[in-house]
Every structure is written in C-alpha cells, then in structure tokens.
C-alpha cells in the first residue's frame with residue numbers, strides 16, 4: 001500500500017489547441033482532505049475527470065488508491081466515489097431509486113444496497129424525503145443525495161466537484177460538516193474542487209491553487225497565508241503610486257507588495273500591521289501619494305491567489 005491515495009505526475013489534457021491541464025503533480029496522503037482551489041476554467045474538473053477515469057490524460061500519469069488511472073481504470077473505479085457539480089440524476093426518480101440504481105450499476109446485491117441506503121439516508125439526514133421525487137428537493141437536499149450516491153459503494157476516496165456550488169451559507173456549512181465527519185469517522189480521503197476560499201480553508205489540510213491548468217502553489221492553508229506576511233496593509237490613494245510602491249519594496253520590514261487586480265489598492269505585507277501602519281502612511285506622504293483609504297487585516301487565501309497568479313479569484 002502506498003502512503004498516497006492520489007498521485008499524479010505531469011498530468012496533461014489537451015483539447016486540440018486548448019490545454020485544459022498543463023502538467024499537474026499531486027500527492028494526496030491517505031485519509032486527508034485536499035482542496036483544489038481556482039477560478040472557473042482553471043482545469044479543476046478536467047483534473048478530477050482524469051483521476052476518476054472519465055477521460056484519458058494526453059500525457060503524464062496518475063494513480064488512485066495505488067492503481068494507474070489508465071491501465072487499471074476498473075480497479076480505480078471500484079475504490080472511488082464521485083459527486084458532480086450538476087445533479088446528474090433523473091429528477092423524476094425518488095431519492096431511494098437514485099441510490100438503488102447506483103448500487104445496481106456496481107452490481108451490489110439487494111441486501112447490501114438496502115443496508116447501505118438506510119445507513120446513508122440517516123447519515124445525510126434525508127430519512128423523511130427519501131421516497132419523494134428528487135424534483136421536489138431543495139438545492140441542499142440534492143447535494144446531500146449526491147453525497148450519499150458518491151458513498152454508496154463505500155469508497156476509499158471521494159472526489160467532490162464543487163460540493164457546495166449554489167448553496168446558501170447555512171447549507172454550505174452543513175455539507176462541510178458531513179465532509180469533515182466522513183473524513184474523521186471513516187478515514188476517507190477526499191479531494192474536492194472549489195472556487196470558494198473559505199471552503200478550502202475550512203476543510204482542507206492542504207490546498208493546491210490552480211490557474212490556467214497549472215498548480216501554482218500548494219501547502220497548508222495557514223502556511224500559504226502566513227508566508228505572505230502576518231498582516232496586509234491595504235492602501236488606496238492618488239498621486240505617485242509607482243514611486244510609493246518602488247519605495248515600499250526597499251523598506252526592510254515590508255515582506256511583499258502587490259497591486260489588487262483593478263490596480264486600486266496597494267497591498268503591503270508586513271510583519272505587524274499595527275506597528276508598521278504609521279510608517280507606511282508617512283512614507284506615502286513622503287513619496288507624493290495621498291492616501292484616501294487604509295485598512296489593516298490578516299491576509300486571506302484570496303491574497304495568496306492574487307499574489308501567485310496576479311488575478312483575483314472570481315467566478
């Protein structure tokens with residue numbers, strides 16, 4: 001048994017001239033939660049589709065649960081669960097029928113299917129709704145049913161493509177709790193994609209930031225953030241901005257300087273915002289930059305994304 005549930009080396013997917021995934025390396029330890037964070041079109045779904053054997057890589061290799069995703073695709077399939085971004089089930093079916101059909105696809109005997117369904121329905125709290133048509137479910141209930149479907153075959157590894165897309169905050173937190181529970185109580189490895197920074201931060205031991213088909217940086221969320229600096233001073237104003245920025249870059253306690261995507265704010269990463277604020281304000285004045293607005297905050301994963309890609313993380 002390898003220590004990694006998911007491994008990828010130089011994974012590439014091209015569609016004609018378009019490179020959807022441009023060489024991704026991954027090593028996700030067994031029993032951990034890994035989040036791929038990136039904007040729409042970054043290549044997250046394509047990566048998941050390769051890892052779950054739905055599409056064949058153009059180049060590179062990957063193994064899931066110790067099996068090669070191309071040469072041993074069937075072995076991989078019996079060890080994973082997948083939940084998709086969109087509800088893929090026929091909405092005229094009842095929740096129970098959806099789960100039952102999924103079990104049949106995997107040739108589970110009737111008794112096993114029935115046992116799994118009653119266990120999972122309780123787990124995702126759909127007991128009262130399980131015999132209703134999926135069409136009548138709320139968005140949160142459909143997601144929970146998707147989770148249950150992904151778990152029908154008792155997978156070692158669960159892939160979740162944007163598990164809380166389109167849900168309200170309360171439902172999102174509910175799904176997060178299920179995901180955490182699954183990870184802790186069943187030692188399930190989870191790989192999820194998201195473009196919500198709070199989701200990656202709340203759930204994942206490690207976050208890989210994906211942009212334009214590449215993994216630009218990967219680490220524990222707290223490490224990614226603290227590498228930027230303890231605090232970020234955001235400054236908006238008018239005048240000699242370039243001169244101000246050039247000066248900041250020469251100040252010893254300034255760890256990094258970025259501009260936000262609109263070029264509106266100068267982001268000054270420092271060791272201590274409260275201690276350095278007065279000096280930053282003074283140096284703006286000395287460099288002919290008149291401050292309109294200044295705030296001090298802890299950096300976020302959004303700042304990490306901006307720093308590494310030059311873009312804001314947006315839908």
Ligand SMILES: Nc1ncnc2c1ncn2[C@@H]1O[C@H](COP(=O)(O)OP(=O)(O)OP(=O)(O)O)[C@@H](O)[C@H]1O
Pocket residue numbers: 015018019020021038039040041042043044045046047195
């Ligand atoms: N079957 C396909 N044929 C052609 N291009 C594709 C195909 N699938 C994906 N792409 C392109 O590959 C790129 C990556 O898409 P992908 O869906 O993997 O991104 P993503 O990060 O999952 O985005 P989202 O958050 O919107 O799901 C996009 O430019 C997309 O248009």
